[in-house]
């Protein structure tokens with residue numbers, strides 16, 4: 160069976176155990192949740208050094224509208240990945256299929272943005288997560304989805320280039336960190352154990368949604384070996400970002416006067432050093448996706464029964 164959606168071919172390698180229309184619809188819905196998470200991340204304002212609705216942060220080539228355009232353009236990519244997750248049972252074949260879809264999605268992103276890297280890291284992280292969610296819609300708790308995503312990330316893709324020459328790869332070699340790949344292979348610990356609990360605790364303490372999301376982003380920034388920061392500013396800049404984010408949280412987060420002052424200082428430091436936590440932004444988007452997914456767990460499980 161072959162379904163053509165935009166330029167992406169959705170092949171079913173194993174026979175569908177669910178109705179074909181239901182599979183397409185559910186894949187589209189899951190992809191919509193990913194796009195919504197990416198748009199929510201871009202729209203969260205303020206964020207230090209990152210693109211938001213006020214500013215381009217440390218990026219001369221990015222803007223809020225370009226981030227949103229890129230996110231919407233990636234819907235077919237994420238839908239194709241979700242479809243693959245629902246229909247390809249063999250993990251090796253599935254890994255290679257989503258690797259191909261990921262590379263095609265990156266090329267498509269570059270076409271849409273005129274050569275600007277808006278979402279390479281997000282295609283990787285949320286691509287793995289949306290595939291993993293689709294693999295078992297009866298078990299879409301954040302932990303379960305992240306564990307399945309980790310298994311996919313650990314599976315070798317024989318068609319992937321051995322060396323990409325990407326800035327993240329070079330930063331990993333130079334600084335001895337694991338970057339985007341290791342974060343996925345470990346099951347996104349900063350998403351599951353840091354971003355989501357911070358989001359939930361902040362909500363429970365009565366903070367408005369945007370403050371809860373900003374606290375979650377800052378909590379990730381305190382620990383992530385973000386290769387965006389490393390490649391632009393080196394280890395000293397990463398230490399500055401991690402300590403600065405920790406200081407905001409130690410002072411009660413962005414809703415206290417002292418926390419707000421520390422946030423302003425962190426932002427000024429990041430702009431002065433021209434650094435941006437693009438990897439942490441992707442981890443926030445991943446957390447928002449898993450959060451939204453959990454809310455819809457009952458419906459999603461019924462859709463494919």
Ligand SMILES: CC(C)(COP(=O)(O)OP(=O)(O)OC[C@H]1O[C@@H](n2cnc3c(N)ncnc32)[C@H](O[C@H]2O[C@H](COP(=O)(O)OP(=O)(O)OP(=O)(O)O)[C@@H](O)[C@H]2O)[C@@H]1O)[C@@H](O)C(=O)NCCC(=O)NCCS
Pocket residue numbers: 218257258259261262275276277278279280281282283284285286287316319323325326327328329331337338339340342383384385386387391437438439441442
């Ligand atoms: C595994 C890949 C992600 C490739 O990774 P690699 O490390 O080799 O290379 P990069 O593409 O440079 O970096 C990865 C991106 O991941 C984000 N990131 C960084 N650190 C972490 C971390 N510790 N944990 C998780 N995620 C992390 C980050 O992405 C965001 O930032 C990008 C924008 O930053 P910017 O500095 O502006 O970008 P540039 O244009 O490059 O620089 P300037 O010129 O502006 O200075 C943006 O992409 C955000 O999303 C890192 O950039 C993966 O690509 C891969 O292997 N894909 C193959 C396909 C595949 O197998 N897919 C599987 C299924 S989905």
Ligand SMILES: Nc1ncnc2[nH]cnc12
Pocket residue numbers: 200201208209210211216218221226277278281435436437438440441
């Ligand atoms: N809001 C943002 N600003 C800059 N880079 C990003 N990568 C992912 N989200 C981003």
